[in-house]
Amino acid sequence: MKKAFQHIISLSMAFMVLLSTMSFTVDKHFCGSHLVDKAVFSKAKTCGMQMSANDESHCCTNEKISVEGQDELKISFDSFDFDQQLFITTFSFTYLNLFESLPKQSIPFKDYSPPLLVSDIQLEDQVFLI
Template sequence: MKKAFQHIISICMAVMVLFSTFSFTVDKHFCGSYLVDSAVFSKAKTCGMQMSAAAEAHCCSNEKISVEGQDELKLSFDSFDFNQQLFITTFTYTYFELFETLPKQIIPFKDYSPPLLVADIQLEDQVFLI
């Protein structure tokens, strides 16, 4: 129960970090006080009125809402100095060299079935392990 709870909390925290760094824009188009279209990640469709620019500016309006994510969690390898880059590279290389792959074991008889037992030989010869 405790491990399951820890896994759930870990997943929730990972999702929270993901959404805190996520930025998006909501674009809305109003014709008078009527909302014609709203779009996320793209431009909203207009109402299709073919009017002059002055009349369209008075009648129609666009509203753009931008939600910026935090940038503090973004790390770049170039932002580290030379000693830190050397340490990270060396640590990563030595860590992955710790794990060696084992050679594939070949079992020559895996495709063959064992012989059928006609009789229990130990019982017939009366040889028992004590």
């Protein structure tokens, strides 16, 4: 249960970072007050009426909404000074070496079964623990 919860949290955080750094554009075309087309990442289709730049009495309008993502997540290793770079590399190297797996131990007698007991030796020899 705990591992599944950790996976859900890590996936949601990854999607949050992805969505916060992504930028996109929404393009809308209106004919009067009626929305004709709306497009994300592309140009919206027009209603077919010609719009001229010098004629201001036309009824068609285009609206473009841009959502910019953030760029503050970009951290370059070159922006650190030498002491910070040295600390980061040695810390990561020692941290990763903490989790080396142990060598697999071989058990030479794991495929052998114990001998069958024909009789109970304690009863035959009359030896009991008191």
